[in-house]
Amino acid sequence: MLTQFVYTSRPCFAPSSASGGRMLGNIVESARQNNARFSISGVLIVGRDWLAQVLEGERENLNGVIARILADERHTDLRIAGLRFLGKRRFPAWSLGMTTSTLDMLPIDRVAEMSGADFLELARIAPTSTHYMPA
Numbered sequence: 001m002l003t004q005f006v007y008t009s010r011p012c013f014a015p016s017s018a019s020g021g022r023m024l025g026n027i028v029e030s031a032r033q034n035n036a037r038f039s040i041s042g043v044l045i046v047g048r049d050w051l052a053q054v055l056e057g058e059r060e061n062l063n064g065v066i067a068r069i070l071a072d073e074r075h076t077d078l079r080i081a082g083l084r085f086l087g088k089r090r091f092p093a094w095s096l097g098m099t100t101s102t103l104d105m106l107p108i109d110r111v112a113e114m115s116g117a118d119f120l121e122l123a124r125i126a127p128t129s130t131h132y133m134p135a
């Protein structure tokens with residue numbers, strides 16, 4: 001069953017710093033490889049001090065990816081914003097797109113109150129120039 005998983009977390013690095021940017025690059029690169037292998041698609045939304053990620057794929061494939069994400073010490077404070085069955089993928093072409101949020105100044109407490117649908121909308125309205133599109 002095609003499933004969508006949305007969560008927020010707090011990065012253990014500053015995403016806008018040079019080293020934080022490199023760390024994000026590393027995360028996305030290995031995530032893309034894994035996701036492509038398991039037919040997972042999605043997007044990572046980067047705020048000033050928070051992250052949100054939308055992932056979609058078959059439930060049994062998602063389980064493994066979620067376990068890896070939970071175990072990753074480069075972020076903390078994971079909160080599930082949504083988990084639901086899906087008729088059709090929202091990001092079929094992206095093993096993992098990355099975008100900077102227009103709400104990046106929102107504090108993490110507020111972000112953690114947002115719903116899965118809110119993050120889908122954020123990803124949708126993000127300026128396409130900031131999208132990092134995997135080949």
Ligand SMILES: Cc1cc2nc3c(=O)[nH]c(=O)nc-3n(C[C@H](O)[C@H](O)[C@H](O)COP(=O)(O)O)c2cc1C
Pocket residue numbers: 027028030031032034035042044051053055065068069072074075096
């Ligand atoms: C913010 C964040 C997002 C991540 N997203 C994914 C993902 O979409 N897919 C995935 O397989 N792993 C994801 N990971 C997990 C890391 O990429 C994980 O460390 C890596 O898959 C494990 O790599 P290894 O098998 O080389 O140890 C994410 C980690 C973080 C911190």
